Amino acid sequence: MTAADPDVDTFTRPYWDAAAEGRLLLRHCAACDRTHHYPREFCPHCWSEDVRWEPASGRATLYTWSVVHRNDLPPFGERVPYVAAVVDLAEGPRMMTEIVDVPEVDLRIGMELRVAFRAEGEMTVPVFTGGGA
Numbered sequence: 001m002t003a004a005d006p007d008v009d010t011f012t013r014p015y016w017d018a019a020a021e022g023r024l025l026l027r028h029c030a031a032c033d034r035t036h037h038y039p040r041e042f043c044p045h046c047w048s049e050d051v052r053w054e055p056a057s058g059r060a061t062l063y064t065w066s067v068v069h070r071n072d073l074p075p076f077g078e079r080v081p082y083v084a085a086v087v088d089l090a091e092g093p094r095m096m097t098e099i100v101d102v103p104e105v106d107l108r109i110g111m112e113l114r115v116a117f118r119a120e121g122e123m124t125v126p127v128f129t130g131g132g133a
Contacts, residue, residue: 006123014053015039020124024056024115026091037093058115060087060128063094067104075120087113087128095126102130 008016018025028035031048042049065085071077083099099107100116113128 008123011041012039016123018053018055019117019126022117022124024058024126025053026056026089026093027051028054028091035089035091035093037089037095056115057090059090060095060113060115062099062107062109062111062113062128063088064109065099065107083107085128098127100127100129106130 006012006016015025025039026035026037027039027043028051029043029046029048030050030052032043032046034043034045035054036044036051041051043051063086065083067081068076068084069081071080076082081104083102083104085097085099087095087097089095099113100118112131114131115126116129117124118127
């Protein structure tokens with residue numbers, strides 16, 4: 001485990017277990033019928049605690065990105081340059097992520113993306129790549 005690894009606890013374990021299986025989970029509120037990300041035990045829209053894990057479609061569109069050429073924090077320094085991005089998930093929330101296997105010259109705001117998963121030591125993290133799911 002490195003300093004960049006996410007904290008996995010009882011609450012977030014389903015998210016990380018699903019990622020290890022190649023599935024993206026989001027939190028959905030039964031009270032206001034809205035989906036949110038990052039995972040929280042309550043709805044950030046209406047504060048209800050009636051939230052549950054639901055599978056995401058894996059589809060997203062590119063909202064914004066930046067090519068990172070320098071990062072001194074492990075393990076990111078070994079990956080430069082890489083594309084840090086914010087995507088709009090089909091279910092509504094925005095998610096910070098990384099774009100992989102898409103040349104920088106091909107990146108466009110609004111382009112269709114699909115989730116992919118990358119092993120990071122003992123963790124598997126969601127990233128996004130070109131082409132809608």
